[in-house]
Amino acid sequence: MPYILIQVTREGVSLEQKQQLIQGATDLVVQVLNKDPQTTFVVIDEVDTDNWGVAGQSVTQLRLAQQLNTPPQK
């Protein structure tokens, strides 16, 4: 019966990673709570970085700031 929502920023989560999230989250409630995987929902919600804020800034802005502060790779 569990419903698991995994909300992350839309930053290139691959099909394989989505499958790992679905399998991993299902396994978690099966192992910890002995739930039936057949009636365990996992929903992955990808949110644009413009639409997700942390510390009062959008993730788009945070990522930009991170890039500016990263010394160029040799």
Next chain:
Amino acid sequence: MPYILIQVTREGVSLEQKQQLIQGATDLVVQVLNKDPQTTFVVIDEVDTDNWGVAGQSVTQLRLAQQLNTPPQK
């Protein structure tokens, strides 16, 4: 005052079906709980089949397996 979220996989829900879901969900809380339709929200959230997991698999995979197990139509 009710807020109703209807989350389904993104598998071609038509405009007409969306209207039926909105009308039906609103009628439900009006009839059962005597709520005011003017302040009843219904939100339909369509989720990609890659992003919805059941029994540890994505719905994309489940649909594929269903197709493979379906005998060809004569």
Next chain:
Amino acid sequence: MPYILIQVTREGVSLEQKQQLIQGATDLVVQVLNKDPQTTFVVIDEVDTDNWGVAGQSVTQLRLAQQLNTPPQK
């Protein structure tokens, strides 16, 4: 596969009403979208009236104002 969340204020929803909401919401997605009731979740979330705001006021305040504006019953 549908997940339906029905969020209402905690104002005495009876067991029977909860059952009607569960049955009605399930029937809705079965009839409109031909979904499998066995994998249709309906979750009813009751929210304290102090914790639900409309028009900038809590529902507790709104209900109070409604009572004050209602002429006494003869």
Next chain:
Amino acid sequence: MPYILIQVTREGVSLEQKQQLIQGATDLVVQVLNKDPQTTFVVIDEVDTDNWGVAGQSVTQLRLAQQLNTPPQK
């Protein structure tokens, strides 16, 4: 630690408005609840007007009706 979800119809919310929503919502919980902005999430969810219902109608229909009832601008 707060998680704030702001769900609105997808009707052209600009980048600047998104930033104002993120900043404003973060400031609100910092000022009222003394929360740490570094661990305050704000998520803006934009919903298609076909997918949002009020009073049993989709917002798309409501907007259409509003336009039809608005006298032409001179």
Next chain:
Amino acid sequence: MPYILIQVTREGVSLEQKQQLIQGATDLVVQVLNKDPQTTFVVIDEVDTDNWGVAGQSVTQLRLAQQLNTPPQK
């Protein structure tokens, strides 16, 4: 940045199980998506069995039916 909601029926989830769910869900997004655990939220929402419906029935009813169908233990 991930926000993970784990919604389950209120059926005696122990403190230890809650800690395992929190740790497990956090580890999942750290390992699969390389996310920072410091800004990974996990919220466990326990829902009364009267308030959770599957196949048109509340979980309370389903559990009752399961008990009636279970042969007495010798």
Next chain:
Amino acid sequence: MPYILIQVTREGVSLEQKQQLIQGATDLVVQVLNKDPQTTFVVIDEVDTDNWGVAGQSVTQLRLAQQLNTPPQK
């Protein structure tokens, strides 16, 4: 039409603070997006500290650790 969910840990949010959150969140979408307060919902969801995890630990544990690391007040 906005629906705003403010999810915080259940750590003694007062009635007055709840009213400030409701008023503040409503004002925010009115000022930034010119929304109608009459159809703006604000829902405050208080979550037990056992049920909220950050960095793989429950908030209950984090608060305990914070107390142990705080030098006694003179």
